[in-house]
C-alpha cells in the first residue's frame with residue numbers, strides 16, 4: 468500500500484471526485500448525485516437545503532466512498548495482520564491508514580469537531596461522547612472478513628451532536644452499496660428507500676448475530692446457549708456474516724428481521740442506529756431497556772415486540788463499556 472495525500476485532496480479540494488489511484492474508476496454512481504423527487508425534497512437521506520449538518524453528511528458520503536475504494540483495492544493485496552484484545556480480534560495496516568485518511572480529512576474541514584475511531588481508541592484515545600459535534604468511525608468493519616477476502620466489509624461513519632445521533636453513512640466496499648440516513652428524513656441504499664419488516668415473533672423470523680472476540684469456554688457456552696434458545700422458538704434461522712454494520716443494514720433493508728450481539732462497539736453502532744431508526748426499526752439494550760451505544764451490546768429489530776421477545780431470551784455476555 469502506498470501512502471499519499473491525494474485521496475484526502477480528492478474529498479476536500481475538488482468538489483465531486485478526483486480519484487487517487489490512476490487505475491480506479493471515477494467515483495460516480497446512482498448515489499453520488501441526488502435525482503428526481505428525492506433531490507427536490509432533500510429526501511435522499513442526505514439532508515435538505517438549510518440543514519446545518521448537510522455539508523458534514525455530504526463529506527461523510529464522499530469519504531466513505533474514497534475509503535471504500537482503498538479497502539476494496541487492498542482486499543486482494545498481501546496484508547500485515549496483528550491482533551488486539553484477542554487472537555481473533557484482528558487489525559491491519561489498512562485499518563490504520565483508512566482511519567487516518569478519514570479523520571485527518573474531517574479534522575482539516577471541521578477543526579472544532581471531536582472524533583472517536585476504532586483504531587485510535589485501541590491506541591489509547593478517549594472514547595467519550597460529549598455535546599460537541601462528534602464523528603464515530605469504523606474504518607473497516609469486518610476486518611476478519613477483510614483479512615480472508617470474505618466480501619462483507621464496510622466503512623462506517625456516524626455523527627452525533629449533543630449526544631444525539633444525527634446521521635449515518637455505511638459503504639459496503641465490495642457490493643458498492645451506500646447506506647445513508649439523516650435523522651427525520653428516512654434511510655436509503657443507493658437512493659432506494661429502506662423499510663424494516665413487520666415481523667413480531669421469534670417464530671419464523673430470520674435473525675443475525677455475531678460471535679464477538681471472546682472465545683473462552685464460559686463465553687462460548689453463553690453464546691451458543693443464546694442461539695439454542697432462539698432456535699428452540701423455531702426461528703427460521705440465525706446468520707453470522709462477520710460485520711456488525713452490514714448485518715444491521717440488512718435489518719434496515721428488511722432482508723432479515725432482527726439482530727443481537729454482545730461485544731460490538733459504539734463505532735459499529737453509531738451510523739447503523741440512525742439507518743435502522745429511519746427505516747422504521749428499533750434498537751434496545753439486551754436488558755430490554757433503552758439503547759446505550761457505549762454498552763457493547765444491542766438488540767435491533769423491525770418491531771419493538773420482536774426486539775423485546777429476543778431480549779427476554781438472552782443471557783448477558785459481559786464486555787464492559789467503551790467509555
Ligand code: LIP
Pocket residue numbers: 557585605607608609610611677678679680709710711712728730731732735
Ligand atoms: C467486528 C464487528 C463484529 C464483531 C467483531 C468486531 P471490526 O468489527 O463487525 O460484529 O463480532 O468482534 O468488533 O473489528 O471488524 O471493525
